[in-house]
Amino acid sequence: MKILYFVRTLFFKYLEKFIACAAIMLIVVSLVQGISTLSFDGKSGSDSITASVSCTKPMKKSVKKSKSRNAAKGKKTLKERKKTVKIKKSKKKTKKKSVDRAKSKKKLNTYTKTSNNVVSRLNSAKLKPKEFLKGKDEKILKKHLNKIIDDDMSNYKKAKTCYDYLINNTHYSYGGWGNAIESVLEKGYGTCTEYSYVYMAMMKYLGFNAKTVDGSTAMAAGGYGYHMWTEVKLNGNTYVFDPQVEDDMTNGKINYYRFCKTYSEVPGSYIK
16 A cells, blocks of 8 residues: 555656656757747748849840840831832832833834834934946936935935826836836837836945845746845845836825835745
């Protein structure tokens, strides 16, 4: 009984101390945990703050950079626009100049541009008179040319006047070969040979590049027969002048079917 009492006394005596120690330990532990928690939260908070600051600052810089880049791009675009405007203006000036040049060329080359017109074909030629006859033939030719031609006449008028003169004053007849100038101009007759030779001589004396050619021509009855006619070169192109065939085709009026025509304009009419 004494032993039990002694044990119980010890138990209760040290139990109070044990409880007190345990309470102290719990308080200490809780204090330690609280301190660690506080220190950890402080650290994490500071870290988050610094992190947010560090993140915010670069963003501001990038915004500034992007603004500066956009501004730079805008400036570059304006420069490019100015350059484009300058280029367009220069192109317009160049076009204007080319148009003006083209217009001036058209004014200078009126006859060349309208070469399909017989008047223009003849008037565009540069005349270089060539005297090749001698003695009596030359006197007869010059006498008749002086009678019908004036220096003030255009090339077209000169060529047409000689053409009309032969047709109106000559009829088709044999016997003039060997003396074509006198036969046609003085006596008023001849064949295709004399017609073409005299017209060629008149044109050469006026300054045209003319010659006679022979070959075949289409006959009214069909087929082809021997023939001679006159060719004149104007600005590198060859034209047919055939006063004898024109005379045959004339019925009170000269129609100029064979006056200053290209071979393509009288297809199938001649074979050289």
